[in-house]
Amino acid sequence: xxxxxxxxxxxxxxxxxxxxxxxxxxxxxxxxxxxxxxxxxxxxxxxxxxxxxxxxxxxxxxxxxxxxxxxxxxxxxxxxxxxxxxxxxxxxxxxxxxxxxxxxxxxxxxxxxxxxxxxxxxxxxxxxxxxxxxxxxxxxxxxxxxxxxxxxxxxx
Amino acid sequence: xxxxxxxxxxxxxxxxxxxxxxxxxxxxxxxxxxxxxxxxxxxxxxxxxxxxxxxxxxxxxxxxxxxxxxxxxxxxxxxxxxxxxxxxxxxxxxxxxxxxxxxxxxxxxxxxxxxxxxxxxxxxxxxxxxxxxxxxxxxxxxxxxxxxxxxxxxxx
Numbered sequence: 001x002x003x004x005x006x007x008x009x010x011x012x013x014x015x016x017x018x019x020x021x022x023x024x025x026x027x028x029x030x031x032x033x034x035x036x037x038x039x040x041x042x043x044x045x046x047x048x049x050x051x052x053x054x055x056x057x058x059x060x061x062x063x064x065x066x067x068x069x070x071x072x073x074x075x076x077x078x079x080x081x082x083x084x085x086x087x088x089x090x091x092x093x094x095x096x097x098x099x100x101x102x103x104x105x106x107x108x109x110x111x112x113x114x115x116x117x118x119x120x121x122x123x124x125x126x127x128x129x130x131x132x133x134x135x136x137x138x139x140x141x142x143x144x145x146x147x148x149x150x151x152x153x154x155x156x
Numbered sequence: 157x158x159x160x161x162x163x164x165x166x167x168x169x170x171x172x173x174x175x176x177x178x179x180x181x182x183x184x185x186x187x188x189x190x191x192x193x194x195x196x197x198x199x200x201x202x203x204x205x206x207x208x209x210x211x212x213x214x215x216x217x218x219x220x221x222x223x224x225x226x227x228x229x230x231x232x233x234x235x236x237x238x239x240x241x242x243x244x245x246x247x248x249x250x251x252x253x254x255x256x257x258x259x260x261x262x263x264x265x266x267x268x269x270x271x272x273x274x275x276x277x278x279x280x281x282x283x284x285x286x287x288x289x290x291x292x293x294x295x296x297x298x299x300x301x302x303x304x305x306x307x308x309x310x311x312x
Contacts, residue, residue, distance in 0.1 A: 002237045004247045034223055037249025041221040041275045042198060046247070065197040067190055069271045071225075071245065081158045089227065091160045091202070093193025115225045117273045119197045 006046075009036040017057065018144045019156040021131075027053035034117070042120055047104075048113040049075065055104035055114075058129040066094040066118040068104070073112025076105050080129075086114075101129025162202075165192040173213065174300050175312040177289075183209035190273070198276055203260075204269040205231065211260035211270075214285040222250040222274040224260070229268025232261050236285075242270075257285025 009031045015022050027050050034044030047055055058078060070090045077084040077092055079102040086092070086104070094102055096119070106112045123138045132146045133156075146152060165187045171178050183206050190200030203211055214234060226246045233240040233248055235258040242248070242260070250258055252275070262268045279294045288302045289312075300308060 002235060002240045002248070003233055003242060004249065006245070006247065033225075033247045034221075034249060037223065037247070038251040038254070039221040039223060039249050041252065042223075042273065044223045044247075044249075044273065046225075065190075065195040067193065067195060067198075067200045067273065069189075069202075069225075069227075071227075077159060079158060084158045086159060089162070091162065091189045091193070091200075092158070093160065093190060093195050093200075095194040096197065098194070115271065117198065117200065117223070 004033055004037050006031065006033070009033055015056075016142065018152055021057065021156060025054050025056060028055060040120065042117050044115070044117045046071070046113060046115055048111055049073075049104065049106040050111055051106055051109050053106050055116075057131070057133075058101040058103040059126045059135075060094065060099055060101045060129070061096055061118070062125045062127075063096050063121045064119040064124055065096050066116065068092050068114045068116040071113045071115055073106065073110060074108040075112040075114065076107050078103050078105055099127070101127065160189055160193050162187065162189070165189055171212075172298065174308055177213065177287075177312060181210050181212060184211060196276065198273050200271070200273045202227070202269060202271055204267055205229075205260065205262040206267055207262055207265050209262050211272075213287070213289075214257040214259040215282045215291075216250065216255055216257045216285070217252055217274070218281045218283075219252050219277045220275040220280055221252050222272065224248050224270045224272040227269045227271055229262065229266060230264040231268040231270065232263050234259050234261055255283070257283070 012030045015025045029048040031046045070086045075086040080100045125136050127134050168186045171181045185204040187202045226242045231242040236256045281292050283290050
């Protein structure tokens with residue numbers, strides 16, 4: 001396949017987070033370039049965070065390796081080590097099973113973007129570091145629960 | 157893991173290509189950032205091509221998805237469609253089993269760089285489009301042969 005025509009790759013906003021949590025990442029824009037280019041073994045996305053936006057809630061994956069490289073702007077990695085400034089060319093790796101939840105936030109006043117790749121697996125559980133929630137994914141879809149598997153509060 | 161200290165990730169040159177073929181990619185510089193950051197499920201490398209350099213001989217993978225995004229400079233994708241100019245932000249995908257050999261070349265007068273990710277598998281065969289060669293990799297290492305499995309000529 002020659003290079004992708006990025007103008008034809010849909011720009012997605014929104015998330016599958018339940019209740020009021022979805023709005024927390026509502027400003028994030030993503031292009032699923034790996035999927036658009038016919039890849040199935042890992043996801044590869046270009047993510048743009050406007051000023052103040054979050055990439056995700058802080059989380060870690062049981063089975064899936066993840067890597068990102070910053071493309072533009074000034075972003076911040078938030079993990080158990082605290083806040084780490086990121087600039088273009090910086091690389092972060094998140095090995096499967098390493099229970100150090102991470103998220104990328106944009107504290108700057110301008111857009112920032114990164115390219116992120118994460119393995120696809122038939123099933124997965126990801127754990128959220130700052131709230132009582134996990135997500136379990138399988139062939140039938142995915143679902144959010146409390147960490148003990150019980151339903152989330154209705155007013156989440 | 158917080159962001160990688162790229163100054164501490166070794167810059168590798170050279171290749172495992174046999175005979176005179178190794179020199180063809182001798183100018184390529186790579187940092188194996190995925191490996192440095194503890195990832196095992198895919199390789200993630202920052203590749204820098206000085207003026208005139210090649211990323212690889214033109215090849216395709218049977219089992220391994222591959223994606224790249226250009227970070228800097230002016231590069232060129234060479235595949236069965238011909239030559240396609242690439243600039244910063246351009247993305248190319250190479251789905252496993254798609255028999256369209258690819259390589260990145262730098263026809264410009266300055267460095268160019270890209271970030272590339274390819275799945276790790278227990279075994280793999282890659283086929284070279286422009287010469288009678290394949291490489292077969294397994295847990296014991298890897299080896300180059302002609303496409304029919306017979307030895308390469310001694311003067312390759």
